[in-house]
Amino acid sequence: MTFIVLQNLWQSATLVIAKRQSVRKLQVLFNGRAFSVNKKTKLLQLWKIRYKMILSDRDRLMELTNILRKIELFNGLSKDELRRLASKCIERRLERGEVITTQGVRGDELFIVTEGLVEVLITEGKKDSHKIIVNLGEGQLVGEMSLVDKGPRSATVRAITDSTVVQVIHRDQFEALCEENTHIGFVVMRNIATDLSFKIRHRNLSEGSW
């Protein structure tokens, strides 16, 4: 069995066709979905698979771009810039209780909550003593501090609703995009600063209400 993970949609069919004669069975993974291809697969079927991939990728990108438009992190970006960022996102679905980040552990990913609710916990003093500092819902960021300062995670974050959905962006890809397009870099970094400021204001107000 040969596995190929496709990063570029337009390479897919040619890659499959090129490999068709040389492998017994080919498993094409695209956007987390698997397409099986064997030596008997006809050219027409391959093109059908490619067409399905094109539609699936286009629909996913359009849907995700519409979701990202409503997220503050991307406020000020053009449609094209949003599409470029959307292409870097990987969707992850979580069940209640599933952990996204663990306090003290290094991480290279930024998470954007697009459905459901997560809670942010910090460990205080004794190892077993946890304090929930905030719940974050749709449109909120998780992991932005590690993205900026490359330090360990400042808190543990876990899903508190079933079917919580997050979009994941890896730091390397994110930084490469920001360097390649400085407008994206400026806008996103400014928005991260605004988000951190808003979270600090929330915490100040919460602690003042005790």
Place this chain on the structure above:
Amino acid sequence: MAVFKVSYVVMGGEHPGAIVNLDHKPIIGELITLGDHAFEVVEVLTLVPPRGDFHYIHATIRRLSPPQD
């Protein structure tokens, strides 16, 4: 397309509150749920000016369901 980024602060500090995006500005008396808990909005403040389509709102809420722990 206005997006309201809302910080819900719970009176008495018995709950950490939440930050969520809404498609409307919270109003006093509105009932909301955060996870398994129900709350009522008692105060709405705009601390910082809006930018683009985004409005930044701080809302104080009061817990309606009794604490479970």
